[in-house]
Amino acid sequence: MHISRLHQVVAPFDFITLNVPLKRYISLRVGGNADALALIKTVPDLQRLLQVARQYDLPLYFLGKGTNVIFTDAGFRGIVVKLGGEFHQFERLESSLVDGSIEIRAGAALSLQKLVNYCVRHHFTGMEEGAGIPASIGGAVAMNAGVPGWEFGDYVTRIEGLTADNQRHALMPSDFQFEYRRGNLPPGFVVTHVTIRVKKGDPETIKARVGRIMQIRKSRQPLQYPNCGSVFKNPPGDYAGRLIETCGLKGYRIGGALISEKHANFIINPSGEAPAADVLHLIDLAQETVWSHHHVQLETEVQIIPPQ
Numbered sequence: 001m002h003i004s005r006l007h008q009v010v011a012p013f014d015f016i017t018l019n020v021p022l023k024r025y026i027s028l029r030v031g032g033n034a035d036a037l038a039l040i041k042t043v044p045d046l047q048r049l050l051q052v053a054r055q056y057d058l059p060l061y062f063l064g065k066g067t068n069v070i071f072t073d074a075g076f077r078g079i080v081v082k083l084g085g086e087f088h089q090f091e092r093l094e095s096s097l098v099d100g101s102i103e104i105r106a107g108a109a110l111s112l113q114k115l116v117n118y119c120v121r122h123h124f125t126g127m128e129e130g131a132g133i134p135a136s137i138g139g140a141v142a143m144n145a146g147v148p149g150w151e152f153g154d155y156v157t158r159i160e161g162l163t164a165d166n167q168r169h170a171l172m173p174s175d176f177q178f179e180y181r182r183g184n185l186p187p188g189f190v191v192t193h194v195t196i197r198v199k200k201g202d203p204e205t206i207k208a209r210v211g212r213i214m215q216i217r218k219s220r221q222p223l224q225y226p227n228c229g230s231v232f233k234n235p236p237g238d239y240a241g242r243l244i245e246t247c248g249l250k251g252y253r254i255g256g257a258l259i260s261e262k263h264a265n266f267i268i269n270p271s272g273e274a275p276a277a278d279v280l281h282l283i284d285l286a287q288e289t290v291w292s293h294h295h296v297q298l299e300t301e302v303q304i305i306p307p308q
Contacts (some may be wrong), residue, residue: 026066029226030276032075041085059308064139074307083109108138125201132217153178158195164188225268241265
């Protein structure tokens with residue numbers, strides 16, 4: 001749809017802004033402009049947007065914290081959607097569970113770190129390994145966020161959202177098909193809220209565990225620079241970072257982007273001015289070099305979004 005026509009279609013919505021630089025919302029600080037950005041605060045507003053998008057065949061992309069995504073320099077020809085308002089809220093459910101565990105219902109836009117912090121304050125165990133993972137709750141479900149030995153999906157008991165025909169619906173455990181870094185949600189399903197189950201634990205043990213995890217992340221990952229988190233999934237029985245490092249690619253630079261000296265599965269944008277093309281060329285180089293040296297095909301964990 002031409003931008004002028006898009007303007008006419010979305011004019012009634014005060015939560016939509018046209019021609020928005022995406023790098024403002026992406027942790028790697030790359031990418032061109034989106035035709036439009038929608039900041040949605042309520043489920044009814046989300047339903048209104050979905051209805052119009054489907055009526056006019058407008059491409060949509062739901063953006064969480066922008067930490068596991070790369071938009072190209074061509075931007076996005078459609079509407080990028082960010083959730084806020086009620087989707088940032090969470091609550092402890094009062095229902096009593098037989099095994100003594102506790103359920104927490106969180107909006108899709110809530111950061112995983114805020115959920116971890118809440119659990120630490122209230123002595124709930126289960127979320128410690130999620131400390132420092134830069135994801136929203138919706139993103140954590142969509143990609144089944146995790147680290148070796150821990151996956152967010154293992155704690156999910158209910159996923160609320162909107163179906164492909166724009167109806168409210170809740171997915172229960174029998175509907176889940178979590179895999180490594182894949183949520184496998186139904187086609188067209190938009191997550192609005194997620195319920196997780198945790199248990200009471202020892203306060204000092206929980207606090208110490210989170211502290212150790214955060215210390216390890218800071219020491220091993222280049223968190224001081226714009227980055228998109230782990231670029232590649234770990235292949236079975238190995239680590240993407242190790243494979244890239246053994247190929248001598250640590251510190252390798254293309255333009256303004258480089259493979260981190262601290263962790264080879266991170267690509268950083270130190271100046272914040274690198275184009276997305278530099279990052280994508282590094283991704284291609286890492287894949288080609290690892291294949292040449294080890295005959296292992298690295299699969300991207302980061303989502304690379306085409307312009308549409």
